Amino acid sequence: MVNLTIDGKAVSVAEGTSILDAAKSVGINIPTLCYWKGLNEVGACRVCVVEVEGKKRLPAACNTAVEEGMVVRTNSKKVREARKYNVELILSEHFCHCTTCVRSGNCKLQKLANDLNILEIPYEYHYxxxxxxxxxxxxxxxxxxxxxxxxxxxxxxxxxxxxxxxxxxxxxxxxxxxxxxxxxxxxxxxxxxxxxxxxxxxxxxDDTEKVVDALNDPEKITIVQIAPSIRTAWGEPFGLSADKATVERLCSALKIMGFNYVFDTNFTADLTIMEEGSEFLERLTKNEGKLPLFTSCCPGWVRFVKSHYPEFVDNLSTAKSPQQMFGAVAKSYYAEILGVDPSKIFSVSIMPCLAKKHECAIPAMNDACGDPDVDVVLTTREVDRLIRAEQIDPCKIEDVALDMPLGIGSGAGNIFGATGGVMEAALRSAYYLVTGSNPDPDAFKDVRGQKGWKESTFDINGTTVRVAVANGLGNADKLLKAIKAGEVEYDFVEIMACPGGCVGGGGQPIHEQCEMAPERAPVLYDQDKNMTLRFSHENPSIKAIYEDYLGKPLSEKSHHLLHTDHHAWKMPNEE
Ligand code: SF4
Ligand code: SF4
Ligand code: SF4
Structure with a gap:
């Protein structure tokens, strides 16, 4: 242990601890800007400078380790002046038009400038x-x-x-x-x-204006789907707890905005399981297609494979993502139910994701009627901005049930939003497809949790299935390298590009210094646990779409609408 004094308080911390963490351990807050624990501890912004007795230069607290007998002052006149000067210089190179910034009210620099009582910039602006x-x-x-x-x-x-x-x-x-x-x-x-x-x-x-235009177009039938992970996060900027930020409350807000039909991407998450699970069993038992089978529901991951590991593209499941399956179903099956020309449907999806904005614009994603199957993707942040722009107070509205028949999803579809969820959902139904009976719905829970790379084996009717689950592309990279080197062998691999899966997606509400996936994922698992419908193959709307429209998983119609050729488009540097 190292003993030192910070602002007159005696502190004892382990060797190697930064001054910033040592101060935090005794309740002293040192402001930061560039710092992110474990990710960026470079002292670049020099906002966290402190004074150390006997040293002329003010060190950055985030990347200076404590020393025995150190006497540190975190808020002396010299420190305050240096900190203010550093922030003023940063502001002089920053376009400080906060009123037209999406991060207004959720900006570390804005708060810092306010906290430091900076009321004007004494330098010329150069941005x-x-x-x-x-x-x-x-x-x-x-x-x-x-x-x-x-x-x-x-x-x-x-x-x-x-x-x-x-x-x-x-x-x-x-x-x-x-x-x-x-x-x-x-x-x-x-x-x-x-x-x-x-x-x-x-x-x-920003794609919100396209949606506003469609909502105001009397010729358009507006349909919106809500991705599984949205229900864990959309209410955060409004201060709604997870139990209050229900998907039904979001449905209510969307109906007030003017959407004609509000549906659940959980429905097509279940459909993905039927198609991808069946494809996995075909590859495993009939030797048709490459193994390991890689999940394909994350377009960030698909972009990564295509650009970094093109030799693995054929390992990707041909199943489209739930978003794209939904779009194709909305403009075919549901258009028929409504008895309307599919070109009248304007299909919006609310996603935690930027990659899905790209995915919906891939020219090959137009299988229902030749128009894009999904017209616009809004991130969770964008839909929250729309709610605010419409002057809707989500704390004061009642829950409204989603529309049918595409508004029902199982618990298995629900957990798609968390790392391991797709694998667990697929195994629940694969077990049923092989044995004809349901497993314990929690039989595959080994693949849950935030660990970057998980692996497990499961016995399905005498066949050992070797699975791996990775979240975050750094972990995916390690996993692919290990497969390439022959160090590991799997049958089925789930990858989600974002840390923790879509709950930690790049389109979700932003919280400073906080990885939110560990808090959001349990919400989905709790919902799954409390649902009576926990298997994709038991979803009544899934049964109906196969009986009335698609025939069976991997049928010709299913292939046309629900599967894709990953070679049909190229990443910029793909051969
Ligand atoms: S883009 Fe954002 S994260 Fe990147 S260096 Fe600039 S301020 Fe930092
Ligand atoms: S993990 Fe990230 S990139 Fe992948 S689908 Fe989810 S939000 Fe999109
Ligand atoms: S971190 Fe940003 S730049 Fe890097 S791959 Fe993800 S979206 Fe692209």
Whole structure:
């Protein structure tokens, strides 16, 4: 242990502890900006400077280790002046138009400037020009970048390395590492750089106006689907607890906005299980197609495989993501139920995800009627902005039931939003398809939890199935390398690009210094536990769509509407 004094308090902490953590251990808060524990501890912004007796220079508390006998002052006049000066300099290079920033009210720099009582900037403004395209799902606003480098670290953790420090000296800034534009890069569109940016310098493309236009078009029938993970997060900015931020309350808000039909992506999560589970059994028992089978419901992961490991593309399940299955079903099966021309349907999805904004625009995703199966994808953050723009107070509205028949999903579909959920749901139904009877719904719970790479084996009617589950692309990268090197062998692999799966998705509400997946995932599992319908194959609407329309899993019609060829489009650097 190391003994020191911080602001007059005696502190004893383990060797190697930073001054920042040592101060925190005795309830002393040192402000930070670029710091993110375990990810970015570089002291770049110099907001966390402190005074150490006997030292002339003010060290950054986040990356300076405690020393025996140290006397630290975290809020002396010298420290306060230096901190204020550093923030003023940052502000002079930041486009401080907070009123038109998506992060207004949820911005670390805005809060810091307020906390430090900065009321004017005594320096000339010099901010960079915004030069990135506004049409790509991910947009960078250089004018708002504070060069904290969190995005560089996060993207490296995601094994994509899109961002880097560019230029030198006073011109040093953060930019693309080795491509000319974001469109030409191998960005997986996981959105994790957005959720880890302390300011509004990384944002998703805003698609809310397209939805508002459709809602105001009397010729359009507006249909919206809500992804499983949305129910764990949409209420957070409104202060709604998870039990109050129900999917039915969100349905109510969407109906007030004017949507004609509100449905549940859990329904097509169940449909995905029927198709992907059947495909897995075919590959396993009939030797048809490559093993291990990789799940394909995460378009961030699909983009990663195509750009980084093209040799594994044929291992991806041909099943479309639940979002795209829903779009195809809405403009075919449901259009027939309504008796309308599918081109009149405007199909919106609410997703935790940026990659799905790209996915819906893939030209091949138009199987229902030739138009895009999904017209617009809104992130959770965008739908929350729409709710606010409509002056809806979600705390004061009543729950409204989702529409039928596409508004019903099983507990298995519900847990798709958390890492391991797709695998668990698939195994529940694969067991049934092989044995004709249901397993204990919790029989496959070994694949739950936040660990980056999990593996397990299960016995299904005498056959041993070897499975692996990874979340976060850095873990996916390690797993693929191990498969390539012959170090591991699996039959079925689930990968979600975002840490913790979609609950930690790049389109979810942002909380400073907080990875939210560990808090959000249990919400989905609790909901699953309390549902009577816990198997995809028992969903009555799934039974109905097969009986009335698709025939059976992997039928010709199912193949046409619910499966895709991953070679039908290319990543910029794909051969
Ligand atoms: S874009 Fe955001 S996370 Fe990246 S360096 Fe700039 S401020 Fe930091
Ligand atoms: S979206 Fe993901 S892959 Fe793309 S730049 Fe950001 S962190 Fe990297
Ligand atoms: S994990 Fe979910 S939110 Fe993240 S990229 Fe994949 S589908 Fe999108």
């Amino acid at each position: 960079a020009e915004d030069r990135y395209s506004k049409t790509f799902p991910l947009n960078r606003l250089d004018s708002r970048c504070v060069k904290c480098m969190r995005c560089i670290q996060m993207c490296e953790k995601q094994a994509c390395n899109i961002w880097d420090l560019v230029n030198t000296g006073s011109r040093a800034t953060v930019g693309l590492s080795d491509s000319y534009t974001l469109e030409e890069s191998n960005c997986a569109l996981c959105g994790q750089c957005i959720t880890h940016c302390p300011v509004g310098a990384l944002i998703e493309r």
